[in-house]
Amino acid sequence: MKRKLIYIITLVVSLTTIWSCDFDTDIYTAIEMEGAFESVQDIQNAVHGAYRNVGYYPYRGNRVIAIGDMASDISEADASTGHSVAINMWTFNETTGDLLDVWTYAYKVIDQSTRGINATLELLNSGDLLDGEDVKLESSLSQFYALRALAHFDLVNLFGLPYKAGGGNSQPGIVVVSDEPIKEFQQVKRSTVEETYTQILKDIESAKQYAGGDLEEAADKYYYLNEAAIYALEARVNLYMHRYEAAIKAAEEAIELRDSEGVSNQVYLSMWRDVVITGEDIFTLKKSSDDNLSANALNTLYGSYGSSVSEFTRTRFDATDIRSALIYTHPKYGTNHPGKYDGLTSSAAVSNIPVFRLSEMYLIIAEAEAELGNIAPAQTALLYTAKRNTAITTIADLPATQDGLIDFIADERVREFFVEGHRFYDLRRTGATATIAGDTNFESAKFAFPIPSEEINSGFGVTQNENWSQNLPKPAGD
Secondary structure, eight states, rough: OOOOOOOOOOTTTTTTBBOHHHHOOOOOGGOOSOOOOOHHHHHHHOOOOOOOHHSSSSTTTTTTHHHHEEEEEESEEEEETTTTTHHHOOOOOOOOHHHHHHHHHHHHHHHHHHHHHHHHHHTTTTSSSOOHHHHHHHHHHHHHHHHHHHHHHHHHHHHHHOTTTTOOOOOOOOOOOSSOOOOTTTOOOOBBBBHHHHHHHHHHHHHHHOOOOOHOOOOGGSSSSSSHHHHHHHHHHHHHTHHHHHHHHHHHHHHHHTTTOOOHHHHHHHGGOOOSSOOTEEEEEEETBBOOGGGGGGGHHHHTOOEEHHHHHTTTTTTTOOOOEEEEEEEEEEEEEEEEOOOOSSSSTOOOOEEEHHHHHHHHHHHHHHHTTTTHHHHHHHHHHHHBBOOSSSGGGOOOOOHHHHHHHHHHHHHHHTTTTHHHHHHHHOEEEETTEEEEEEEEEGGGOOOHHHHHTTTEEEEEEGGGGSSSSOOTTE
16 A cells, blocks of 8 residues: 655645655555555544644744734844844745744644544544543544634635624634645635634634543643633634633633643742642643754754843833742843743743633633723733732732723733733724834734735635735834
8 A cells, every 4th residue: 555644735836745854754644645644543632633633843842932922012122133134124024934933833833733623523423433432532523623723713814804893793714624635726805803703712612522531531631722721722713813701711711621730939930940740830832852852942043043032021020020020031031031931940941832821711701801892801810910910919919990891901011921922812803003113103903914925826716915014113313
């Protein structure tokens, strides 16, 4: 029998096979095309392959996170090294590699997940399973759906305009993949933002339907999209859609399922230099000395490549805020160095990369309650992170008006999530202005990144974001 690698069809270039030389031929990347998914083990291997792509540097191992900070007012790149400079200075274009990286690898995950969903359903419906195998398959199915939802969500928030409250979002989104993977040479088209979010929510519901089982009993479940993480994703998606009641409900469910008291201030400060799971973690990308992304790690970007946090970020903290200790003068890398990616003492390039944290769920509840005008519930949820400023001990120390709370929460998200990749996306979804690339009143909500030229030039139907370059920052005097 002739052996072949499973072809991962993406939308890049001419939709040809793209298992690249970046990968070793591990078991989950070298399954025969003929009878590729014949066993539960084949399915589980495919799940691990999809997670590896999520954690790889072109996707959530670096790019999505770095763009979220470098395209905002959080971080500053070092022009002398060239890393993330085009994003930070807003001099990118349709050929910028960072954008192509995300487009390529997010669609790899979408393709892998779609193939995995179809194969898993086929095995589940075969009636030829051993005892307990159905539970393992359902767990894998849940993760495939959640991974596909996450990848669609990341893509639409880079390459589509933000979701507008109230629906009717006919602005171009991305190419949605649902029932079948995209075939070679297949003509495709972009769905609307509304259609994209509809598919994301549909996949989240499917992920919830099959969640549980053996994953929930596993000691390492927080390295996967466990049930709490699926609700965390749902909470984030609904916040971005301005569906505040739904965001609150999902965040509360994530908190209940995580069943954690959180962490002490001491653990909070130390957890960034460790790779053990803490009470903060809901879903984190695990890194190790064997899988540390090396020169492509976020640690290196904020280390030897010279990137730092901005003065805007540093000045969001009071002296009494314990989180201010995570921004300091490094003896080698200089001032405004973020300690979140300092790595292990034995390996500076090794840091876990959080995707969903308990703190985010409380801040989602706080923001959603504040937007709904519910002051007391907003204050109660906000206190979970705000008390990391030791001068804040009760809700009486927090703003008591709706506008005051919303402004405070925006700054609190800077304090809590700096260099974790949230800020650019926060500015877009809220419509807030900020000083970006010299423009003191830039509206990120009017901007979507250009689709990579390799995709556009392939001729398979994907259209460019019209006039995207007209919505770049305009520094004073230009």
